[in-house]
Amino acid sequence: MNIEAKLTEAVKKAITTLYGVEPQDAQIQLSKTKKEFEGHLTLVVFPFLKVSKKNPEATATEIGEYLLANEPAISAFNVIKGFLNLTIAPAVWVEMLNQINQTAHFGVTEADDNSPLVMIEYSSPNTNKPLHLGHVRNNLLGYSISEILKANGNKVVKTNIVNDRGIHICKSMLAWKKWGEGCTPESTGKKGDHLIGDFYVLFDKNYKAELAELQAKGMTKEEAEAASALMAEAREMLRLWEAGDQDTYSMWEMMNNWVYAGFDETYKMMGVDFDKIYYESQTYLEGKDKVLEGLEKGLLYTKEDGSVWADLTPQGLDHKLLLRGDGTSVYMTQDIGTAKIRFADYPIDKMVYVVGNEQNYHFQVLSILLDRLGFKWGKDLVHFSYGMVELPEGKMKSREGTVVDADDLMDEMISTARETSEELGKLDGCTPEEANEIAKTVGLGALKYFILKVDPRKNMTFNPKESIDFNGNTGPFIQYTHARIRSVLRKAADMGIVIPTELPADLNLSEKEEGLIQNLASFPSVVKDAGDNFSPAVIANYIYDLVKDYNQFYHDFSILKEENESLRIFRLALSENVARVIRTGMGLLGINVPDRM
RNA sequence: GGUCGGGUAGCUCAGCUGGAUAGAGCAACAGCCUUCUAAGCUGUGGGUCAAGGGUUCGAAUCCCUUCCUGAUCACCA
Numbered sequence: 181m182n183i184e185a186k187l188t189e190a191v192k193k194a195i196t197t198l199y200g201v202e203p204q205d206a207q208i209q210l211s212k213t214k215k216e217f218e219g220h221l222t223l224v225v226f227p228f229l230k231v232s233k234k235n236p237e238a239t240a241t242e243i244g245e246y247l248l249a250n251e252p253a254i255s256a257f258n259v260i261k262g263f264l265n266l267t268i269a270p271a272v273w274v275e276m277l278n279q280i281n282q283t284a285h286f287g288v289t290e291a292d293d294n295s296p297l298v299m300i301e302y303s304s305p306n307t308n309k310p311l312h313l314g315h316v317r318n319n320l321l322g323y324s325i326s327e328i329l330k331a332n333g334n335k336v337v338k339t340n341i342v343n344d345r346g347i348h349i350c351k352s353m354l355a356w357k358k359w360g361e362g363c364t365p366e367s368t369g370k371k372g373d374h375l376i377g378d379f380y381v382l383f384d385k386n387y388k389a390e391l392a393e394l395q396a397k398g399m400t401k402e403e404a405e406a407a408s409a410l411m412a413e414a415r416e417m418l419r420l421w422e423a424g425d426q427d428t429y430s431m432w433e434m435m436n437n438w439v440y441a442g443f444d445e446t447y448k449m450m451g452v453d454f455d456k457i458y459y460e461s462q463t464y465l466e467g468k469d470k471v472l473e474g475l476e477k478g479l480l481y482t483k484e485d486g487s488v489w490a491d492l493t494p495q496g497l498d499h500k501l502l503l504r505g506d507g508t509s510v511y512m513t514q515d516i517g518t519a520k521i522r523f524a525d526y527p528i529d530k531m532v533y534v535v536g537n538e539q540n541y542h543f544q545v546l547s548i549l550l551d552r553l554g555f556k557w558g559k560d561l562v563h564f565s566y567g568m569v570e571l572p573e574g575k576m577k578s579r580e581g582t583v584v585d586a587d588d589l590m591d592e593m594i595s596t597a598r599e600t601s602e603e604l605g606k607l608d609g610c611t612p613e614e615a616n617e618i619a620k621t622v623g624l625g626a627l628k629y630f631i632l633k634v635d636p637r638k639n640m641t642f643n644p645k646e647s648i649d650f651n652g653n654t655g656p657f658i659q660y661t662h663a664r665i666r667s668v669l670r671k672a673a674d675m676g677i678v679i680p681t682e683l684p685a686d687l688n689l690s691e692k693e694e695g696l697i698q699n700l701a702s703f704p705s706v707v708k709d710a711g712d713n714f715s716p717a718v719i720a721n722y723i724y725d726l727v728k729d730y731n732q733f734y735h736d737f738s739i740l741k742e743e744n745e746s747l748r749i750f751r752l753a754l755s756e757n758v759a760r761v762i763r764t765g766m767g768l769l770g771i772n773v774p775d776r777m
Numbered sequence: 778g779g780u781c782g783g784g785u786a787g788c789u790c791a792g793c794u795g796g797a798u799a800g801a802g803c804a805a806c807a808g809c810c811u812u813c814u815a816a817g818c819u820g821u822g823g824g825u826c827a828a829g830g831g832u833u834c835g836a837a838u839c840c841c842u843u844c845c846u847g848a849u850c851a852c853c854a
Contacts, residue, residue, distance in 0.1 A: 206794095211796085226834065261797065262796080262797085262835090343854060346853080460854090485852095496779095496780085498779095498850070501851085501852055504852045505852075506852090510854090537847095537848065540782080540848075541780080541781080541848090541849050542854095544780095544781090567848090568847080575847095600816075604816065622816085634791095637782075638782085638783070639847070640789085640790085641788090643789090646788095649802080649803065649816095651803080652816095653803085654802080657817085659816085661816095663816095664813080664814055667813070668813050668814090671813065717790095721791060721792095724801080725801090732818070732819095734817080734818090735819085738812080738813070741813070776814085
């Protein structure tokens, strides 16, 4: 049992004994004492004034005296206004560190056979262009939230739905066919996703030119769009693809494979992965059956042109199209189909979609529709909705060439990390392989932490002109602290020091040291909080606080040069556990921590 | 216009299930390396928590109104 739960019980008993009324748990507000006051935990006594019938100071003093007399863990208290600051006995701290030290996967709850299965969909790229900064946030959040939910005792299946069909792919295919002269990733030396992306841009360029030409001849914009020969060809290609035309299908397959090879490289560099990948080309027909079934049951309705709609006005929303007049599917229908297949594949207890907040409406509707069509889990699906990544001048716009490419960004971060490391002389004595590894770990750590430390729901700003910091509240700062601890532990091992699993209890600890143990001990509740609220940022901010605290300790106290042997060993154990929590916590963010840097 | 977010220091962000004098980092300035890694530590300056009202012993936090801002309301995905 942790110290807060223990004290909550003690306070409950104190109130019951003193005032004859058993307080509700919510009334017992125990929080970490602010650093300008003496003590470890603070009880707010205002809620008890009604039963104590005394002023705040008298009430706090009375409770404090009771606790001091009856709860061995309390060694002192002081009262300031309505706040009762409690000091916890030194032996309790050592015992707490012992417990942390002896816990195999501290902060992590392993899943067992009875654990709920959560499927998490993230990434979900289109195959007509490479991944950009927006995808980076999505991927990092998706991977991290998967790790966090695992650490909360869930079985997790990470999935990716690749949008590999539709008019956008046909545009790239058509441009390649017309102007590509048979080039390939091999012949051009370009990553497949970038090559396809270039043809997508090329299509757009030519299409624009065609529209301008037609408009110059006196057509309106709408007339020009309708008259465009290029767009007609693209649509014809889509028709051929859907009809199963062999040549079109082969070309589509070949070009998609180029893209997948490119994506795989990006994912690998980013350090994210998937347990199961779905392709829209394989799922987009599934939703149609379900919609027609709903139509038969009278849950949906048809318009004169044969299109199928859902009336969502009972839920305060609008009418939603599900099948076009020609019987083809829309996005919503595809998502219904995909969901159906997934739940046939896995015994899913909860479905989580990591998708940007621009699609809030879509998921609100999806939830209602799945529920209406008889999927019992529909109502409880989670849309993990995150904010956009914006540039200082606003949204990224591919037309204006302001899109920040994921591969470029990662490369830049890594080379900046390398330069910084070299300037600081951190790579002296490393093999080239080690130097590469460190630059990669640090560069990606900086990027990932930069993105994940922000509350996912909020939009965030990224300024490409200012490189991401390596000092202060950053990934490298945390990684550096870990490396320093590992360095101390290596030296300790060289000196033949072994850290025992049971530390001597009679230690005189400083406030800083007690505070660090208190901080460490709260890690499991932070992991839970992050899981409950779907927020990697909670973990990131916790680790930063811990590391900040540890660096002050590191600066103020000697570890290896401490003369008192018990204390020396205690500080080593404390440091080792701080390093463990840093590693585990950063692992939940998908960030590696190096042993040296 | 309807719906849903967001507005905290010059900048990037914490704090938001109500608690003590609103916190970090960056940027600026001033210190600290013969001592476990200075990607560190210490200090200085910087705030009408968008505005107004309400609830409360207590409001950045909860409620209402207004302002600003973003997303969305497609037979695109």
